[in-house]
Amino acid sequence: MITDPIADCLTRIRNGCLAKTDIxxxxxxxxxxxxxxxxxEQGFIVNYKLKTNKIIKVYLKYIYPNKNSVIKYIKRIxxxxxxxxxxxxxxxxxxxxLGIAIISTSKGIITxxxxxxxxxxxxxxxxxx
Incomplete structure (x- = not known):
């Protein structure tokens, strides 16, 4: 059981960038x-698609030729x-x-x-x- 699903999502993104996986x-x-x-919208990932009702497929973004990740730092606050x-x-x-903070407001999730x-x-x- 995951106690913090948002932290799990951010950790998956961070680990994917460190492992240099595309998806x-x-x-x-x-x-x-x-x-x-x-x-x-901010250019940190290439795309994402809703694969099924339970899974989102995320395409990570890299800078070539060394395949360095665009996301250098991502942290749950x-x-x-x-x-x-x-x-x-x-x-x-x-x-x-230069970076962004993602804020949950009464008008939705915004930067x-x-x-x-x-x-x-x-x-x-x-x-x-």
Whole structure:
């Protein structure tokens, strides 16, 4: 039994990047699909597809010729044992604006830059750069 499915999803992405695999499989949930949608929009992954009702197929992105991963760092911030919330004025700037923080707000899952623009606070899910 997985106690933190979001951390499991991020760990699968991190391990896939370290192992330099092109495709990884993640169990489906709407929250994970929204996180993957943001990673796709920001250019961290190539694509993702809903394979069945229970599995998402994720295509990781690499920089050739050395096949270095685009994702250098991905870390879960708010955990089930210790939730991290932030107001719109105190949202973190990841790598001085070069990375993204994924925030769960009342308007859905969005990046820190969009949350600042819309003046929304919420739960800080993870950092990616």
């Amino acid at each position: 990884i499989y993640i169990q489906y949930s709407k929250l994970k699909q929204n996180i993957l949608k943001i990673l796709l 708010s955990k089930p044992s210790l939730r991290k919330y932030s107001s719109s004025k105190n949202l973190p700037r990841v790598l001085n604006g 820190d830059k969009l949350a600042r623009k819309k003046q929304l606070g919420g739960e800080i899910i993870c950092y990616v750069y």
